[in-house]
Amino acid sequence: MLLAAQLLWRQAGDTSEEGPVLDYGIIDYQMISNRHRTLGIQAGRVKNPFGFYNQTRDIAFTRPSILLPQSIYFDRTRSLGLAGDGVSAYLEERLPTGTLYVQTSFGEAQIDEDVQETLLLPKSSGDLDSGTSALGQIRYEHDGGKFIAAVSTGRAQAHFNSNEDTPGNGEFQFQPTVFSLQYNDEFWSLTGEYAIRKVSLTGFTDPRNHETTGESWYLQYTRRFHDDWQWLIRYDYLANNRDDQDGSDYEASGAGQAHTQYAKDITLGLQWSLHPQVLLAAEYHSVDGTGWLPYQSNTSQEERDRYWNMLLLQMSLRF
Numbered sequence: 001m002l003l004a005a006q007l008l009w010r011q012a013g014d015t016s017e018e019g020p021v022l023d024y025g026i027i028d029y030q031m032i033s034n035r036h037r038t039l040g041i042q043a044g045r046v047k048n049p050f051g052f053y054n055q056t057r058d059i060a061f062t063r064p065s066i067l068l069p070q071s072i073y074f075d076r077t078r079s080l081g082l083a084g085d086g087v088s089a090y091l092e093e094r095l096p097t098g099t100l101y102v103q104t105s106f107g108e109a110q111i112d113e114d115v116q117e118t119l120l121l122p123k124s125s126g127d128l129d130s131g132t133s134a135l136g137q138i139r140y141e142h143d144g145g146k147f148i149a150a151v152s153t154g155r156a157q158a159h160f161n162s163n164e165d166t167p168g169n170g171e172f173q174f175q176p177t178v179f180s181l182q183y184n185d186e187f188w189s190l191t192g193e194y195a196i197r198k199v200s201l202t203g204f205t206d207p208r209n210h211e212t213t214g215e216s217w218y219l220q221y222t223r224r225f226h227d228d229w230q231w232l233i234r235y236d237y238l239a240n241n242r243d244d245q246d247g248s249d250y251e252a253s254g255a256g257q258a259h260t261q262y263a264k265d266i267t268l269g270l271q272w273s274l275h276p277q278v279l280l281a282a283e284y285h286s287v288d289g290t291g292w293l294p295y296q297s298n299t300s301q302e303e304r305d306r307y308w309n310m311l312l313l314q315m316s317l318r319f
Contacts, residue, residue, distance in 0.1 A: 001029050002026075005025035006022075006024055007020045007021070007022060008021055008058060023083070035094065036094055039089075040089070041088065042089075043086075043087045047083050048081060050154070050178065051073065051193055054081060054082070057082070064189075064269075066269065066281050066283045066313075069218040070292040071263065071265075072178060072218065074292060076118055077114055078114060079110045079115060080111060080114075084105060084110060084135070085107050085108045086107015086133070087105065087106055088103060097142060098140060098142040101138070101141070102137070105133075106133070107132070108133060111129065111158045115128060115172075117295050119172060121160055121167065125166075126160055126162035126167075128159070129159050130157075131157035134155055135154030135155075138151050145184055147183055149180065149181050150180040151178070152176075152177070154175070155173065155175045158173075160204075165205065170202060170203040170204035172199075173198075176198075177197075178193055178195040180192075187225065188223045188224065189222045191219075191221075195215070195216040195217065198213050220234040228274070229271070232267070232270070234265075236266075237263070237264055238291045239262045240261045241261060246262065257304070262291045263291035263293075265285055267284070267285050268283070269282070269283040277317060280315055281312075281314040281315075282311075283311070283312040284312075285309060286309055288306065289306060290306070
């Protein structure tokens with residue numbers, strides 16, 4: 001039996017919660033644990049099994065970069081992707097050639113104000129209440145992790161309770177599927193993830209009802225050198241609608257600027273493990289498009305430049 005919990009206090013512009021929040025909190029019971037397999041169940045606030053990095057996304061020492069690929073690991077709707085309240089079952093099967101991991105979770109999705117604002121549902125018009133969610137992941141690690149493959153999929157629902165005739169009551173549904181591949185050599189790693197995201201708003205009384213399928217992917221190369229150094233190059237791509245990848249139809253409809261519907265990010269990064277407990281990192285992003293910028297901190301489309309850059313610096317400590 002394992003009890004574990006973590007409080008998180010995060011300051012990130014207008015996307016932050018006020019004060020500390022429960023990041024996760026679980027009771028973990030292992031029914032089987034031997035050299036062949038581990039079988040267990042978790043209950044509480046459980047991190048979602050999603051892609052390679054979601055369950056450890058707030059631990060700097062487990063990430064290849066300061067900022068994870070935003071096409072897959074959204075910060076603008078962080079609450080929805082991070083964790084859910086419910087139960088999760090997991091199996092780790094140790095095979096002669098590798099290890100197979102299976103995890104499923106069921107419960108209630110976390111739907112905070114970040115999701116409501118991204119969907120352009122004003123807080124003054126009503127509340128977006130979380131509904132049921134289900135996620136699952138199958139991951140296989142071959143030859144001690146030299147080759148890793150995973151498939152993650154899920155569905156999250158929410159209901160908007162309107163206190164006005166417009167936009168009225170409605171339903172939100174999000175269905176992502178992520179395919180993940182990684183090859184690890186002694187001195188370098190090659191990682192790629194591809195996602196299909198189905199998003200729908202239905203039942204409203206105004207034209208905001210829609211069903212779209214978004215597309216995301218990234219390809220990342222990391223190189224380790226001098227024992228404690230690592231550099232990275234990554235191309236990260238996002239399209240909110242795979243049938244309108246350049247946003248031209250969106251702009252022609254009068255809904256907004258085309259570049260708000262996609263993002264193409266070229267990232268260069270450097271990490272130095274100064275000490276087993278100290279990690280220093282620097283990172284540069286050159287971005288075309290504003291498709292993954294948080295709406296909370298960038299409410300005016302006209303003030304978002306199509307081409308923009310970021311320079312990030314980070315010092316991480318663990319003890």
